[in-house]
Every structure is written in C-alpha cells, then in structure tokens.
Amino acid sequence: MRLRTVLATTTAALAAATCLTAASPAAAGESHACSPSVSIDRFSDALDKTTYDGTFVGNFSALAVDRDGSLAALSDRSALFALNPRTLAPKSVVPLADENGTALDSEGLVIDRDGTRLITSETEPSVRRYSPQGEILDRLPVPSSLQVAPVGRAVSNGTFEGLTMLPGGRTLLASMEYALSGDSAGIVRLQTWERHGTTFELGAQYAYRTDTGLGVPEIQALPDGRLLVLERGFTSGVGNTVRLYLADPRRATDTSGVDTLTGQDGVRLIKKTLLTDIAACPTLGATAKQPQPNPLLDNIEGMVVTGIGKGGLKVLLVSDDNQNAVQTTRFYYLRVRV
Template sequence: MRLRIPLALATAAAALAGCVTVQTATAAPAAARHRAGPEARQQHACSSSVAIRGWSDSLDKTTFRGLPVAGLSALAPDGHGRYVALSDRSALFTLDVARGPVPHARTVGAAPLADANGAPLDSEGLVVRRDGSRLVTSETEPSIGRYAADGTFTGERLPVPAMLRVEPDGRAQRNQTFEGLTAWRGGHRLTASMEGPLRGDGTDGAGRPLVRFQNWRLPKERQPGGQALPVAQWAYPVDDGLAVAEIAAAGDGRLLVLERGYDVATKANTIRLYLADPRRAGDVRDVARLHTGQGGVRPVRKTLLADLGDCPDLGAPNPSPQPNPLLDNIEAMAVAGRAHGRLELLLASDDNESAQQVTRLYRLAVRLPHP
C-alpha cells in the first residue's frame, strides 16, 4: 500500500551482544565511512536483539532505462548473489547490493509487469522461486500471479479464498490486502499477509486488530501441472494503529513481521519488527468473524524484536521532520544471510515518488530468541 508511515517511542536499547563489526552508513559512496569498536557497536543497537549496521540512499531519485527506481515494496534474493526489488508501480528491478555493512546498491536490470489484460499491477509482495520465476501479489483483487524473470505473465494465478477478496466480492477492504509474501519449508509453503483486517473481524484480548495470514502448499517447480493449494489461515494481532507491511521466513518455522504506521500530526513513522510463532496458532479459514475467545481462534504469538525508532540515526538526513531521521516508509524486507544463530536483514523504504520521502536501504543484524 502506498503510504507514509510510524511513531516509535520505546526505551533506549541495549547492545546487540556479539554483533558483527559495524560500519557507519552513508548517503553516497564518496562520503566518509569508518569501522567501529565495541563502544560504537553499542551505539548502533536498536534493542537487545537488533542492531543497525548501515544505510544507503544510493537508489534515491534514480532511474533505470527511463523507469523510476522508486515505490519499492518488496525485496527478494534472486539466488545468484543479487536482489530483485518490486515497485508498486508495476516493475521489477535487479539490484547489485554491496556486501558490507553499508548497503550501497546500483540497478542493473528492469522488467515492467502487467496483469493478464496488460494492465499495471498494484504490486506489493514478492517471492523468487528456485526456478527463477517470480510470484507477485497485486493488492487490487487481491491476486498472486507467476511471472518469468523478464516480467512476462505465465498465466498462472494462485487460488484466493473468497473472504479475502476485495468488497463486494469478499470482505477485504480496498488497499488492505496482500501486502507481504514469503516462502518457506524449502519453497513448498507460501504465506501472504493481509495488510489490514477483514470487514467484521475483531480483536484479540489486548484489543489488537486481528489480520489474516493465508498459506498455500506449492507444487515442486519441476512438477508439471501441479496446482497450489490453499491450506491453513492464521490470525495475527497487529498493534493498534499499525498495519502489516511485510513478512519473511526466519528459517525455523517462525516469521519476521514488519509493522508500520504514520502519525499525520507528528509526521512520524513507526516501524516495528516482530518475531511471530504460528506453530500453535489455530486454523481460522472456516471462522467467519475473528474474535478472541471464539472457538478455534488462537492467534499467532508474537515477540517484539525492536522498535526501529529506537535505532541510532547514524547521521542520516531526512527531507521531512521525522523524530528519528533514519526512518521512512519502510515496506520491503529480505533475509540477506544466516550465520551463528543470527540473521542479516535488508530493508527498503518506499518514497512514493515524493520529494518529501526517500528510497533508503537498511542493513540490520538480528539475534532471534530461542523458541
């Protein structure tokens, strides 16, 4: 969804113990960078679980072959050392991203997208499969379509449960549908997250709105004629006033969830990173109205990893008066690496092609709590 977004007011965060060497992020490659020792590493902590390693505005207000590299709503590794970035302006970009703490990037490829009728998509979620095909969500219907690497629609769409369709065909509210997408279990399970609740769904015991996460079992890439099958659906409690912007498989049966919001009065973005554990969640695909206490409604349990408003700003500028100038409308998230029980995340913000916002890449180091 094209939005400005969150206000973040948590307590000052502790150091991320044992975090890899941190390097100060810069807005341009020519800007000064330095390596930091233990004291500086502590200053880079957002919480006891998360540290900001660096940021880069190298993609901001750039174009590639006439296409604005803007409106970035999803990121995914392509399996060949690069990343695919999805623009909600119906385009795919291939990025070379520096491996160091500062995620300096350059665009090396682009492919426009269209639906079966040749119309542009409101594209929000992305998964790159092992065979190189791209699964892309469109928030309009919503839908999930399969595309070749060059952006050609293959004609394949995943079946979407009726209740998740936009009103009046279903109960989904416009611009509140498939915002996040991730694959796990070796690529054979797909999960899409609704951005907001369905009309008529309620809250959990803490008063948090319940949004639905839909799962599919995917056929093997080499299985001709295989069909994706909708399976379990989960209820996820999103913080009041926020929305689910993105999800990513953590690699152990849990999910990373990015929640965001925007306070118009204070012009502040709130970006929170949660770890969600769905392994004991109830299957709610046959539950018409979600309310805690109703039979079968056992929401996903979640743990706050960090409110990114508590990260040090690392000297980042911002064209709008953010309480933390590091933040902008962060929509995209990808797991960039796993080592020694820690994850490296790459995030990207959607500038909405506005002079008052910025396309920014972020690199985070995350230590997950034990299940």
C-alpha cells in the same frame, strides 16, 4: 494442514545471499544497537530519486534474493528491478502487468526455486507467477472473503502486502495488511498455499494481531518456521511507526473456516515477540524530509533475510518513497538475533 516446524538447511538463495553484506563491517558497541536483539550496520540513500533506463527507481514494496545472489527490488508501480548486491546500482528492470496488460499494485515478492517470480497485487488482491522476463505463467486461487469489497470483505489498499516461502519450499504464505470487515480491528489474516507439482492450492489460514493502528507490510520466513513480521503505521505531523516482531505460527488455529475473528472466540492467534522499534535505532546521521520520531525512519515496507552470520541474521529493509518529494528511498542493513 497445520503449519509445522521444518528443520531445513538454508536454501540455495539464502546461501547465495551471504554476499549481500554492508560495505562497512558492523560496528561493535552500543552506538549501533536498536535493542538487545537488533543492531543497525548502516543505511543507504543511494537510489533516492534516481532513474534507470527511463524508469523511476523507487516505490519499493518488497525485496528478494535471486538465485545468483543479486538483489531483486519490487516497485509497486509494476516494475521489478535487479540490483547490484553491494552497490545497489540497478542492473535491469522488467515491467509487469496483469492478463489484460494493466499495471499492478505490486506488493509482495518471492523468487521460487526454479527462478519464477511469485508476485502479489493489492488491487483484487491476486498472486501470480511470472517468468524472469515478466510473462504470466499462472494465477493462484484467492479465498472470496479476502477479496476487496463488494466481492469480499477486504478493505481497499489493505490486502496482500507480505509474501514469503516457508522452509522446504512447499508452502507459500501471504499476509493481509489490515483486518477484514467484520473482524476485530488489528487482527489480520495470513493465507497459505500448498505446492502440488507445478501449481499451488489453497492451504490453511492464520490470524495475527497487530499493535493498535499498525498494519503488516511484510513478512519473512526463517529456517526454523518462525516469521519476521514488520508492523507499520503513519501519523500526519508525527511520522512513521515501524516495529519488527518475531512471530511463531506453529500452534496457531487454522482460521480458514472462521467467518469473523473477535479475539475472544477461542482462536489461537500467532504468538509474537517484539525485537525492536526502529525509532529506537541510532540515527547514524540520517536526515528526514518530514517530521519523524527518528530521522532514520521512513515508510519502511520491504524486508529480506540476506544471510546468516556470527552476529545473527543479516536483514535488509527498504522504504517506499511513493515517488514523493518529502519521502526517501532508504535501505537499512540490520543484524537480528532470534
């Protein structure tokens, strides 16, 4: 089923999210501009190296807005936090596990319209539905080719990183972080599922080309069916590269039946347009604990659209500190014009 433009009103969660604004208003002028399309209001390190209820607060891999407007932050160490939308202070934490009680490498998060949590684990990979209390409700099917070798062709630690629900709430989309074995380097697959009643069935698949050396840690659907895509990489001694793209999958080829992607096989890839390189943002006084092209940068991995205002989309990013002394849990408040 080809992806279609869905002219839908903003979802209830996005409407509730309009309270997720920066504590200080966006500053006008070039000093806060990252590019003609993106500006940064502020950043916050308030949660760096903190704990809550005996659980380390960090390792954040995904963000979502809950139905009550609170911020959900997913740790890749198998925990889901609820944060105060203004102060970021943790309000609760729910542990997660697979069917055998084993911790997840949890990477992608969607809060569905009924409040259930759709969460990816990068290990197999997998997508499971959880209750707000952390109980497993369902597990979605995954194509064999997208599973980690030797079962499939995916590389370890390079599977489902991004997860988003398309407008209308009927199509779920997950992004692989890196290319499958046999596909050309930099061409990653995006898998969809279609809602049928209370279950999701496999849908179309699409191909997206990253910049050289980068992977896809996160995607977010926009109300018109386009996507915000984060691309990220790391070079030892240099630091992180993080770029934000606007991508349009609406004319892309369904690649679910294409064994190998070469980039020269007639497959129409998802078109993308660079919005900004985060290294081009002003530092705003940020400091880095290791070499970075811009001290504002860190291992940015999570992203959510928190509202729509006169200045464009309000977009919140978060970095995954890997519970590492030389990395920082940092939240970035952006305004994005698309």
